[in-house]
Structures are given as C-alpha cells and as structure tokens.
Amino acid sequence: MxxxxxxxxxxxxxxxxxxxxxxxxxxxxxxxxxxxxxxxxxxxxxxxxxxxxxxxxxxxxxxxxxxxxxxxxxxxxxxxxxxxxxxxxxxxxxxxxxREFDFLDSKKFWQHSIAVAIASEQLAQIINYPDKEEIFLSGMLHDLGKMVMGIITPETVEMILNVAEYKKVSFSKAEDMLNVMTHQTLGKILFENWNLAENVIYTAEFHDTPEKLQIDSFSMNVYIVHLANMAINSIYYGYSGCYDIPVPSDVVWNKFDMTSKKFLNYLNNLEKKLSESNDFINLDAFxxxxxxxxxxxxxxx
Incomplete structure (x- = not known):
C-alpha cells in the first residue's frame, strides 16, 4: 500500500x-x-x-x-x-x-547536486544573469526530493531507479510511468516547511518540467537549473538516477538562444571547472x- x-x-x-x-x-x-x-x-x-x-x-x-x-x-x-x-x-x-542506502549511492547523488549548483552558476555567468548565488542555491537543492523519497519511501525510489535503468529513461519519466508522488513535489513540500525562498521552491518543483511553470518571475531560475541539470547528467551519466540521453526542453533552449556549438563550449568549460572543484564535489571533503x-x-x- x-x-x-x-x-x-x-x-x-x-x-x-x-x-x-x-x-x-x-x-x-x-x-x-x-x-x-x-x-x-x-x-x-x-x-x-x-x-x-x-x-x-x-x-x-x-x-x-x-x-x-x-x-x-x-x-x-x-x-x-x-x-x-x-x-x-x-x-x-x-x-x-x-545516509547509507542499499539501492542508491548518496555520494554520487551529492556529486550530481553540487555539480548542478556549479553548472548553474557557470551558465548564469554566460547569459549574464545577475543573481548567481540564488542560482547556485537552487541548483544545489533541486534534487533533494530524491533523498527525501529515499528516506521516507525507500521502496519507491528502488522501483523508480530499476525502471529508469532498465528502460533507459530519466528519473522523472520513470516516476510518471509508476504514477508516484514525484521528487519535484517532495522537494517543494520540504522547502515550504523550511520557509525557503520561492525561487528555490519553484526550481525544486519544475526543474524537470520547465514548460509547466506558469510564473514568469521565476522562469529564469528554473530554466538555468534545468539546462545545468541536463549538462551534468550528460557528464555524470546515471548519478542522479537518470539513464536517458538528456534532451533540454525547447522552451529553455530557445529562451537562451542556445546552439549546439555554444552548448558544447559550455560543457567543455564546465568539465574544467568541475575538475577544480573537488572540495565541493567530494561529499566527505565538503x-x-x-x-x-x-x-x-x-x-x-
């Protein structure tokens, strides 16, 4: 049940x-x-x-x-x-x-989360978005709902990860297939409890589904983290429970006037930045x- x-x-x-x-x-x-x-x-x-x-x-x-x-x-x-x-x-x-889990590697999940924070901050610089610290925070916390799910309903996460890996889909796609309460919703509830800023709450709720966001004032925040998340999933394949080939939302891609050349350039610089960020990416060091x-x-x- x-x-x-x-x-x-x-x-x-x-x-x-x-x-x-x-x-x-x-x-x-x-x-x-x-x-x-x-x-x-x-x-x-x-x-x-x-x-x-x-x-x-x-x-x-x-x-x-x-x-x-x-x-x-x-x-x-x-x-x-x-x-x-x-x-x-x-x-x-x-x-x-x-925390230790049988079915997910917390250290790799941390690596994904903090790397998305770094990638979000880098992307904010490229597109001249002024609020880089807010973007870093939203990126760092975007997937905390997955850890929440791992703690409160471990069997759900185990199922999602199995489906994602077997079907080669993203974590959120596997959530939809299984029709469970999503990590986006869990993150939103957690951050509302903590009285965090709305930009963090909305990013938690819409980072995988940016086209569903109806509120303009937070769209840049959500879009930046969405694209940064895609970038990190292509570098650290599977670390966040996503086993698809990451494809950014058209809404986001067009908003940033992104081209494959620009994106590849961003990815290359990002890999360099990540290699200098071991104190952050390594959970124990952090x-x-x-x-x-x-x-x-x-x-x-």
Whole structure:
C-alpha cells in the first residue's frame, strides 16, 4: 500500500530541519539592510560551522589570491549569500547525503547536486544573469526530493531507479510511468516547511518540467537549473538516477538562444571547472572542516 499524501507530509515534517543558527544566517543573508558583524556573529555561534566555512572558502573553486582565516573575511570577499549557501550546503550534506542506502549511492547523488549548483552558476555567468548565488542555491537543492523519497519511501525510489535503468529513461519519466508522488513535489513540500525562498521552491518543483511553470518571475531560475541539470547528467551519466540521453526542453533552449556549438563550449568549460572543484564535489571533503581553522578563529575572535 502506497502511503497517503497525509502520511507523506507528516513524514516530511519529521525530517531534519535547519536549526536556529542556520535560520538566523539565512534571515540575515536575505535581509538587504543587515551588516557583516551580524552575519559573523551568527556563524561564530557554531565553531564546527566556522571551520567548515573557512575550509570551503579557501577551496580552489573560488581561486582567491590569499588565504581566508576569519569569518568576516569570508563574508566580505565571497559575500553574504555565498556564506549562507555554504552553511545551508553543509547542513544538507550532513543531514541528508550522509545516509547509507542499499539501492542508491548518496555520494554520487551529492556529486550530481553540487555539480548542478556549479553548472548553474557557470551558465548564469554566460547569459549574464545577475543573481548567481540564488542560482547556485537552487541548483544545489533541486534534487533533494530524491533523498527525501529515499528516506521516507525507500521502496519507491528502488522501483523508480530499476525502471529508469532498465528502460533507459530519466528519473522523472520513470516516476510518471509508476504514477508516484514525484521528487519535484517532495522537494517543494520540504522547502515550504523550511520557509525557503520561492525561487528555490519553484526550481525544486519544475526543474524537470520547465514548460509547466506558469510564473514568469521565476522562469529564469528554473530554466538555468534545468539546462545545468541536463549538462551534468550528460557528464555524470546515471548519478542522479537518470539513464536517458538528456534532451533540454525547447522552451529553455530557445529562451537562451542556445546552439549546439555554444552548448558544447559550455560543457567543455564546465568539465574544467568541475575538475577544480573537488572540495565541493567530494561529499566527505565538503562536510569536514579543518580543526586548526576553528581554533585560529576562536583565538582571534
């Protein structure tokens, strides 16, 4: 017997949710009138988070000219929203992707998710979309509904993955064939529970079906993540439970005036960027902060 909508919503509400420190970081980062001191104060409440944020700030991904040793430097150089993204990313990686499943590889799923975040940010740069940090966040969280499904109805995910691999289709196509509640819906419910921004909620809900999105103000967000997701699925075949040849939605392709040449160029640059982003793509490297950074910060603080 498949669980009812009510049971599913109850199970989702019992999943890990951002604690007060993370909520505070998210509130400060999204408030245009807040200052560095406030955000620094919130991050410093959690020494383990300090160590992890400092380590990731010094990742080759950001290619900064000098080492960041203080939270205030990370905020000033990388920006409020990037620090928020790292904090939320650490929480999600730790709470959802550390779990072991018999039928899906959490580390590969993480690799897919963070790679889509990176690919989304790269694409935003190419098309001159200004809000790169929001795009990164939406990309990183777009598929969290699959992990939610793995936790609350593992047998459903197992079926979907079997069908996807056997029929050589995408995860969402297999969901349709089996007529189950989709990972897009589960992601949407989860992020509504967390009070995340609408752009994140809509991207979770429509990244595989961008042509169904009726709201213009979020279309760019959804479209960028959709195309980035296609790109990553062609690089990491099968990692997200998609076994088809990824074909982007016409709506998205035309919106970006994309050509095969432009897209191949984007893919080549993306592979290079991914090869420099191992601290992000490797789940263990992403989650673990280095101890001396935390001690240094406490000493300086």
């Amino acid at each position: 498949a669980p009812s909508m009510k049971e599913i919503i109850k199970k989702i509400s019992e999943l890990p949710t951002p604690d007060f420190i993370l909520k505070r970081i998210m509130d400060i980062a999204s408030n245009p009138s807040s200052n560095t001191k406030e955000l620094e104060g919130a991050v410093l409440q959690s020494p383990p988070l300090v160590a992890k944020i400092l380590k990731l700030s010094n990742s080759a991904y950001y290619a900064l000219p000098r080492k960041i040793t203080k939270v205030s430097q990370a905020i000033n150089i990388l920006g409020f929203k990037t620090v928020r993204n790292l904090a939320l990313g650490i929480f999600v990686a730790d709470s959802f992707f550390r 989650i673990e902060g280095s101890e001396e950074d935390s001690e240094e910060e406490n000493k300086d603080g």
